[in-house]
């Protein structure tokens with residue numbers, strides 16, 4: 001910018017000199033006609049140009065000031081460049097507005113989590129909800145749902161990233177690309193990062209549930225909800241693990257789902273959306289993780305039939321959730337039974 005203005009300034013000065021010069025040349029010829037007025041015009045032009053040059057010089061000085069300001073700001077910006085997990089975390093705890101009673105802090109975290117959800121800033125939403133849960137105490141239904149939505153989103157985006165890198169790796173392997181190939185190494189690098197993230201996030205939410213949430217749960221619906229949630233996150237860990245680690249995750253997922261299922265069938269109506277959501281995911285667990293489509297169909301069909309026979313129990317406030325999940329169960333059932341029929345033929 002400064003180079004440009006500088007060049008412009010030099011050009012204008014040169015032009016000014018040329019005008020002065022040409023006036024000198026013209027002067028001799030024009031003097032005879034109207035000496036006085038021609039000189040005036042030339043002088044006026046010169047004055048104008050000099051004024052413009054001066055104001056450009058001032059602007060140049062302003063630009064210098066701006067540069068100085070930018071230089072002062074630079075170290076601050078580079079400090080912020082290392083934006084990591086705990087930057088937001090620290091900001092949450094050190095914030096002046098957070099001072100005050102535990103109740104106030106809880107309310108602030110809840111409000112922030114809700115705004116973060118609207119802004120789709122799910123990493124921040126997770127941090128707020130994690131901090132809120134770690135304060136201890138029972139969670140309201142709203143807090144429960146926000147915790148679930150926050151982790152579902154951060155984990156969901158990484159599960160889909162995992163599927164992308166896994167299929168990229170498979171493609172390269174199918175093409176016969178060697179493991180030492182740099183493109184394959186890049187895929188491996190990304191995959192390891194995604195797996196590390198997933199293990200950390202799933203581990204975090206499982207710890208929150210075991211350490212803070214389940215010990216304070218009284219309501220049976222919530223007991224189902226959180227045990228199902230444990231089943232889901234152990235299932236996600238099973239998806240990305242291998243060998244004995246996978247076996248361990250599969251067992252833990254199964255135990256959590258079974259606990260939730262036992263509780264759900266004795267304490268919730270068949271059309272309860274939490275019971276239905278559990279049946280849906282418990283059946284997907286059988287299908288995808290245990291590779292047992294028969295059992296998957298049995299669980300799905302049992303849940304669907306029970307809900308149909310109890311359809312007049314649909315609650316006004318949750319019938320939309322219930323019917324949506326029933327549809328998802330039926331879609332999977334249709335898909336799975338047709339696959340099984342094809343397998344037989």
Ligand SMILES: *[C@@H]1O[C@H](CO)[C@@H](O)[C@H](O)[C@H]1NC(C)=O
Nearest residue numbers: 152232277278280281284325
């Ligand atoms: C069931 O699991 C899927 C992932 O497989 C998840 O996206 C979904 O939210 C779960 N459904 C319910 C009703 O919890």
Ligand SMILES: CC(=O)N[C@H]1CO[C@H](CO)[C@@H](O)[C@@H]1O
Nearest residue numbers: 280281284287288328332335
């Ligand atoms: C909604 C839902 O969970 N659908 C599942 C149906 O089953 C397939 C497996 O074939 C899952 O990938 C879907 O998530």
